[in-house]
Amino acid sequence: MKVALIGVGQAGGKVTERLTRFDAEMGFGAVQGALAVNSAEPDLQSLEYVDTQLIGADRVNGHGVGGDNELGTEIMQADIQQVMNALDGRVSSKAEGIFVVAGLGGGTGSGGAPVVVHHLQQIYDIPVYALGVLPGRNEGALYQANAGRSLKTIVREADATLLVDNDAWHEQGESVEGAFETINERIAKRVGLLFASGEAVEGVGESVVDSSEVINTLRAGGIAALGYATEVASEDSAENVNTAMSVSRQALLTGTSLPDATTADSALLVVAGEPDRIPRKGVERARRWLEDETGSMQVRGGDFPLESDRLGALVLLGGAERSDRIQEFMERAREAKKAQEREAEKTDPAEQFADDRLEDLF
Numbered sequence: 001m002k003v004a005l006i007g008v009g010q011a012g013g014k015v016t017e018r019l020t021r022f023d024a025e026m027g028f029g030a031v032q033g034a035l036a037v038n039s040a041e042p043d044l045q046s047l048e049y050v051d052t053q054l055i056g057a058d059r060v061n062g063h064g065v066g067g068d069n070e071l072g073t074e075i076m077q078a079d080i081q082q083v084m085n086a087l088d089g090r091v092s093s094k095a096e097g098i099f100v101v102a103g104l105g106g107g108t109g110s111g112g113a114p115v116v117v118h119h120l121q122q123i124y125d126i127p128v129y130a131l132g133v134l135p136g137r138n139e140g141a142l143y144q145a146n147a148g149r150s151l152k153t154i155v156r157e158a159d160a161t162l163l164v165d166n167d168a169w170h171e172q173g174e175s176v177e178g179a180f181e182t183i184n185e186r187i188a189k190r191v192g193l194l195f196a197s198g199e200a201v202e203g204v205g206e207s208v209v210d211s212s213e214v215i216n217t218l219r220a221g222g223i224a225a226l227g228y229a230t231e232v233a234s235e236d237s238a239e240n241v242n243t244a245m246s247v248s249r250q251a252l253l254t255g256t257s258l259p260d261a262t263t264a265d266s267a268l269l270v271v272a273g274e275p276d277r278i279p280r281k282g283v284e285r286a287r288r289w290l291e292d293e294t295g296s297m298q299v300r301g302g303d304f305p306l307e308s309d310r311l312g313a314l315v316l317l318g319g320a321e322r323s324d325r326i327q328e329f330m331e332r333a334r335e336a337k338k339a340q341e342r343e344a345e346k347t348d349p350a351e352q353f354a355d356d357r358l359e360d361l362f
Contacts, residue, residue: 001194001197001211002032002195003032003095003096004031004090004091004097004099005020005050006034007035008100008112009038010064010106010108010109012038012102012109014180014184015131015184015187016034017048017050019187019188019192020049024049032092032095033089034049035090036050036051037053037083038064039064039065055078055082056075056079056108059074069106069108072108072111076108076111076112077115080115091126096127097215098120100117102150102154104132105139105144105147110146113130113154114150114157118157128159129159130154130157130160130161131187131191132150132151132163133183133187134151135166137332141339144336145333145336145337148332148333148336148337149337155321160219160220160222161222164226165325168257168258168259169187186228189228190228193312194314194316197210197213197304197314209270209300209302218316220264220265220266223258223319225261225316227250227251228314229254229313230247230312232311233277237279240279243279244285244311247313248269248313249289251315252293256317258325259325260323261320262294262323267290267294267299268315269283269290269314270304272314273305274308278311283301283302287299298318
C-alpha cells in the first residue's frame with residue numbers, strides 16, 4: 001500500500017521518521033513521501049529521513065506550545081496553508097492513502113492533527129487516516145485530558161484512526177525514554193509491514209494481500225487496531241499449520257496495539273514469511289478462527305512473501321471502538337478533564353494578600 005505520511009508534533013515526527021527509515025531500509029517502497037510538522041524547532045532538527053515544516057513561529061518562536069492543545073489547534077489553523085503547500089509533490093498520484101501521525105497527549109500533535117486531517121479531506125480523494133498514540137496510564141492528567149479531546153475529534157474527521165496504546169508495546173521496567181524508543185520501533189515495524197503488504201520484494205505468494213484489502217478493512221471507520229507476533233518456522237510448510245495458528249492467536253490476544261480489543265466490524269490477517277514455509281491450510285484455519293473471535297463476517301486473509309526463517313502474523317481490526325480498553329481510556333480522560341476544571345476553580349493565590357489596610361506599591 002503506497003502512502004504519504006504527515007507527522008504532527010514531537011511523537012508524530014519521531015514515529016514518521018522511524019516508519020520512513022524502516023521502509024527505506026527494507027526496500028519496500030511503500031512510503032511515497034513524508035513530512036514532519038511541529039511548533040518546536042529542536043524536535044524537527046533531529047529528523048533525517050523526512051522533510052520538516054515549522055509552524056507557529058510568530059506565536060511561540062519555535063519553542064512549542066507546552067502541552068496546550070488548544071494553542072496547538074490555533075497555531076495549526078493559522079498556518080494550515082503553509083502545511084498544505086509543503087505537501088506539494090509528497091502526495092503523489094501513486095499514493096493510495098494518507099496517514100496523519102501524532103501523539104494524542106501532547107500539545108501540537110493532539111491539537112494540530114485533527115486540523116490537518118480535516119483540511120486533507122477537503123483536498124484529496126484518497127482515504128485520510130490517523131495513526132494516534134494514546135498516553136499510558138502513568139502519564140499525567142494533562143496528557144489524558146488532551147488525548148480524550150483529540151481522539152473524540154480526530155475519529156470524527158478521519159476515515160479511520162489506527163490507535164497505539166503506550167501501555168501496549170513496551171517492556172516492563174523500562175525507563176520512560178527507553179519505553180518510548182521501544183514503542184516507536186515497534187510501531188515502525190508493524191505498521192511498516194502493513195503498508196508493505198502487496199509490495200512484496202521476495203518471491204510470489206499464493207494469495208498476496210493488496211492495498212484494496214487494507215482499505216476495505218479500514219472502511220468500517222472509527223477505531224482500528226493492529227496486532228503482530230512471530231515464531232521460528234520449519235522449512236516444511238506442512239509442519240507450520242500449528243505455528244500459523246499460534247502466531248495469529250498471539251497477534252490478536254496478546255500483541256495488539258490496543259490491548260483487549262478483540263471485537264471488530266472487519267479484520268485482515270496477513271501471514272508473512274518465505275512462501276515455502278507458509279501453510280495454506282494453517283492460514284485458512286487461522287482466518288476462520290479470527291472470524292469466530294472477532295464476531296465479524298468480513299475477515300480477509302492472505303500472505304506476504306518475506307525472506308525470513310520466521311513466520312509472522314499481522315492482524316488488522318477495523319471498527320474496534322467497542323473495546324473495553326477504549327471505554328476505560330475515555331473514562332480516564334473524563335476524570336482528568338474534571339480534575340483540571342476543579343484545579344482551575346481554586347482561589348487565586350494572590351487573593352490571600354488582598355488586604356484593604358495596606359496599599360499596593362503601584
